[in-house]
Amino acid sequence: MSTSFIRLDGQPYVEWWEDRFGLSPATFAGLCFYQRGRSTVWAGVPDVDDLTGARVEAVGIPLLRLGARFWKPTSIAIITFASMASRNVLDLDDQETRRFLAGSESCLEATDPRREDLASGFIVARHDGVAIGCGEWHHGTLYSCIPKGKRVESVDL
Amino acid sequence: MTNTLERLNRYRELVDDWPAFIEACRMPLPTVVWVNPLRQAALLKLGKQGAPATSAGTDCASDSDILIATSILATRLEALGYPSQPVNWYPGALRVDDIDKPGKTLDFxxxxxHVQEEISLLPAVLLAAEPGERVLDLCAAPGGKTAQIACQMENTGTLVANDIRPNRLRALRSNCERLGLLNVVVSSHDGTRFPLEVGQFDRVLLDVPCSCEGNVRQSGKIPFEQAGGVRGRAGLQATLLGRAWKLLAPGGVLVYSTCTFAPEENELVLDYVLGEDAKIEPLEIEGLSSSAGVTEWNGRGLRPDCHNVARIWPHLNDTGGFAAARIRKRGEAP
Structure with missing residues (x-):
């Protein structure tokens, strides 16, 4: 049995996505949840307990990073699961999308109606109805949480 | 380039049209991309076609969905200035013109x-994995073929994608995540010693490290011509095949493939390793031309079913060079 991936009860994580983003628990149906190390929760279909002796490096995709003060969704989990999110979603125009994918911030005007639906913390950044990654929303500014190695400068939209 | 092409002279007797072969080896390769059916809901939304109300992780695409998604992708690439044509033997794949950086788009x-050399799409087609199966991709990085198999399995079952080299493992993991492959387990064993206690698999893909002669069109040279040549890798290939065979369940299918022309890395490896419990099956891919495998090389006779190895010479389909065999293990599935 793999010693590095520990099988978890997925309910707390499924509930977190439902609370924060309004995603139906059915979004995660059929998935197994694992923890590797202290902070990362993974979601994937296979049961690694059926792979006795395998040195496992990854199962499915990383879903959440567990911090002492908050949990942070990964951008790849948001892209994979969160296009249907109904809460804490920010729809970006072309210019904002380019800035977001390049790792830059965007400020929203105080009168921008999109601000009304956002609570401080992690949000789903969306473009043309498609989730494009994890953002962090504080005091009228959107910060991109796309990891440095995944950012794209001057992206073709 | 001239020296490189001279090195290919040893295959003169195997090639039906030598001038066409040499001419093809001098030409650059087209860029090919294929649509990810696991992300079709997003593509349909971006194409303003309306999307089914399922999560992206559980999307299953029918043949007609793939055609629609491919059409949307072609339209989006054309709008960026990259016209494309469908690959006639592989639904969902496009040959894209004039695209320098196919990784710089939102869609990528x-x-x-995914961006993948056209002919390297072949092994997964031959493997033909099905939903719910247990499948092993023993030398998986950078993961293009892994992704094709995961899509065939509709993100169900268990697909173990193994590789030993750390930098290639990073690329493998990155591609699996970007493409949303939820049924993949990445492992990091030396393929020649992949643990048998993991149990047997319904299908095994063995796309072995090789001398890469078939990549001559990508680089203008043969990458490993100084590194022991075609014979230097045959030992590793044979050891990998021996291990892969033990990991294949009775009744299962193993696909062995290389991107090289050398019989020493293809038919001779199969002849050396495979026993009477193996049968190399005849192959036919609609829209893709191939020539038969060799059953004699340098005066040595090989097992007759080596005839069923598919040899893809670059001039046959305007691709890189390739060789592949689909091998069935005798016996009933457990």
Whole structure:
């Protein structure tokens, strides 16, 4: 049995996505949840307990990073699961999308109606109805949480 | 380039049209992309076609969905200035013109398509994995073929994608994540010693490290011509095949493939390793031309079913060079 991936009860994580983003628990149906190390929760279909002796490096995709003060969704989990999110979603125009994918911030005007639906913390950044990654929303500014190695400068939209 | 082409002279007797072969080896390769059916809902939304109300992780694409998604991708690439044509033997694949950086688009970032050399799409087609199966990709990095198999399995079952080299493992993991492959387990064993206690698999893909002669069109040279040549890798290939065979369940299918022309790395490896419990099956891919495998090389006779190895010479389909065999293990599935 793999010693590095520990099988978890997925309910707390499924509930977190439902609370924060309004995603139906059915979004995660059929998935197994694992923890590797202290902070990362993974979601994937296979049961690694059926792979006795395998040195496992990854199962499915990383879903959440567990911090002492908050949990942070990964951008790849948001892209994979969160296009249907109904809460804490920010729809970006072309210019904002380019800035977001390049790792830059965007400020929203105080009168921008999109601000009304956002609570401080992690949000789903969306473009043309498609989730494009994890953002962090504080005091009228959107910060991109796309990891440095995944950012794209001057992206073709 | 001239020296490189001279090195290919040893295959003169195997090639039906030598001038066409040499001419093809001098030409650059087209860029090919394929649509990711696991992300079709996002592609349909971006194409303003309306999307089914399922999560992206559980999307299953029918043949007609793939055609629609491919059409949307072609339209989006054309709008960026990259016209394309469908690959006639592989639904969902496009040959894209004039695209220098196919990884600089939003669609690539979102995992809506993958970039892969056209002929390296073949092994997964021959493997033909099905939903719910247990499948092993023993030398998986950088993961294009893994992704094709995961899509065949509709993100169900268990697909173990193994590789030993750390930098290639990083690329493998990155591609699996970007493409949303939820049924993949990445492992990091030396393929020649992949643990038998993991149990047997319904299908095994063995796309072995090789001398890469078939990549001559990508680089203008043969990458490993100084590194022991075709014979230097045959030992590793044979050891990998021996291990892969033990990991294959009775009744299962193993696909062995290389991107090289050398019989020493293809038919001779199969002849050396495979026993009477193996049968190399005849192959026919609609729309793709191939020539038969060799059953004699340098005066040595090989097992007759080596005739069923598919040899893809670059001039046959305007691709890189390739060789592949689909091998069935005798016996009933457990």
């Amino acid at each position: 970032y979102l995992g809506l398509y």
